[in-house]
Amino acid sequence: MMPLNPILIVDVFDVWGIDFMGPFPMSFGHSYILVGVDYVSKWVEAIPCRSNDHKVVLKFLKENIFSRFGVPKAIISDGGTHFCNKPFETFLAKYGVKHKVATPYHPQTSGQVELANREIKNILMKVVNVNRKDWSIKLLDSLWAYRTAYKTILGMSPYRLVLWQSVPSPTGG
Template identity: 65%
Template sequence: MPLNPILEVEIFDVWGIDFMGPFKPSSNGHNYILVAVDYVSKWIEAIPCPTCDAKVVIKLFRTIIFPRFGIPRVVISDGGSHFINKVFEKLMRSHGVKHKVATPYHPQTSGQVEVSNRQIKAILEKTVSFTRKDWAARLDEALWAYRQPTKPPLEAQERRVMNLFELEEIRMNAYENSRIYKMRTKAAHDKLIRLKDFKVGDSVLLYNSKLRLFPGKLRSKWAGPFKIHEVLPYGSLTLLNQEGKEFTVKWT
């Protein structure tokens, strides 16, 4: 799959989203945490939720992201079905938001969200009770602790750059250098990509990667054939097995 480089420009322009969980035990009926991180300011929003589906994602954007921070330019997620679906794509498209999917095998694409997830989890581990059933109630406290500045206000004021014109020039130079570097990296990476054109009705085989770790002399590394029922965006396919049951896979 081609690389999707990220270029942050303004605060709240680019958000990364991801689910944490499932957590055991559940807390007030909640099993997951949906996290959203702004790539520029590193500001984080998170909500506890009973399931990890598209309804929860849409609720986060309609009740928190859009009204508090405005409409972003880009939203970055992994390729899970809770993010790759027609309902969420319709919401993003109706607001003019570009949805980017983190390139498989390149976790640095969504690295900021992963870092925030680990930090929130570390804070919760230190604040929950012995039974750990109160983690949903403690989430707001964890967010408050995460958002606290690392420097006192007076010290931070002394370190601020007062020449705003010079600061803007430095920022734009850094942005341009980052853009050129990522364009070159993308070009070098995409040269190695062998594009595949899947069509509805095609018969395909699935490669069983587990057999690389647990090889069997009489077992084939390929399963199938399966019929392609639907070609989804971001390298996903809906297949039909011999019993006619649907399942979704990623080929990238």
């Protein structure tokens, strides 16, 4: 007899949530951040963007997700036009990736990426200058802080889970 709720088994980098943050105050020509979060490891990839269109999304997936972590089984996004369009669907179909669209009535579906967005924004707010115009160059530092922070749900940092090593100390000790 089949269980009523089958257990879904996914591995690290099988399922990514993606979302745009912004618009933010212009920072060296950038107004948005495109964020990708692996649902298992909580690893985050993010880039500053000049626009929030489907071309940026396709380039991000190719360069920051597929080429680094392999082709995932599924991508979860909201229903924005930058994620729900013919070129995006064609791209995912080419690689055999399922696209799950989170509905406004079930926000838990995209909860991982929403949580990461909040945490990255909070980190950025602490490291940017007063006029907040340098956020795009502080994004990498914010990603490092997020990736190396202990996550209770994991019992370790995403850095340790993904790279199987402790976070290097700034003093080398």
